Amino acid sequence: MIRKTIYTLFALSLIIGLIYIYSKPKTDTEKLSWILGSWERLDMPEGKSGAEKWKLRGDHYEGIALNLNGTDTTFIEYIKIAKLDKDHFYIVEVSHNAEPTYFKLTSVTDSSFVCENPKHDFPKKIEYWLKGEEMHAKISGDGNEVGFRFKRKLGS
Numbered sequence: 001m002i003r004k005t006i007y008t009l010f011a012l013s014l015i016i017g018l019i020y021i022y023s024k025p026k027t028d029t030e031k032l033s034w035i036l037g038s039w040e041r042l043d044m045p046e047g048k049s050g051a052e053k054w055k056l057r058g059d060h061y062e063g064i065a066l067n068l069n070g071t072d073t074t075f076i077e078y079i080k081i082a083k084l085d086k087d088h089f090y091i092v093e094v095s096h097n098a099e100p101t102y103f104k105l106t107s108v109t110d111s112s113f114v115c116e117n118p119k120h121d122f123p124k125k126i127e128y129w130l131k132g133e134e135m136h137a138k139i140s141g142d143g144n145e146v147g148f149r150f151k152r153k154l155g156s
Helices: 003-022 028-035
Strands: 037-041 048-057 058-071 074-083 087-094 101-108 112-115 124-133 134-141 142-152
Touching: 028 058, 028 074, 028 101, 048 074, 048 142, 087 112
Parallel strands: none
Antiparallel strands: 037 048, 037 142, 048 058, 058 074, 074 087, 087 101, 101 112, 112 124, 124 134, 134 142
8 A cells, every 4th residue: 555655656746747847938048959050051152152050058059150152261150149147149250340249139939039239230130940941041130131041951
């Protein structure tokens, strides 16, 4: 009788624990995990290519975006998505800016996010989302926008 009660209490504890784990809302950092891996640009002209690669580093994401003309690198930017104080930011470093540019994450779901910096010249808004097997991105501001399409590289 005691053994049966112990097993029943153990089973109930296990079920309650699993319910808690699986019903616990994801953090914004956890919601962004779909971006991890290597992504190849789909919308590049003949002879040119582009890619983004994202890794989890501790409690933040680090990315690199680059464009190539043949084997020559024509553009490179370093990206982080990190929590600073209570908010998450998409942080971009490019060679033509002396300091990193910060875009505050204003919307995050399990398959998309939006970042904004209304004080930046261009872009003011950066959006990423999954559509089927493709990752899409769009930069926009002041009536201008540029879209990007990517597919996940195999093995990433």
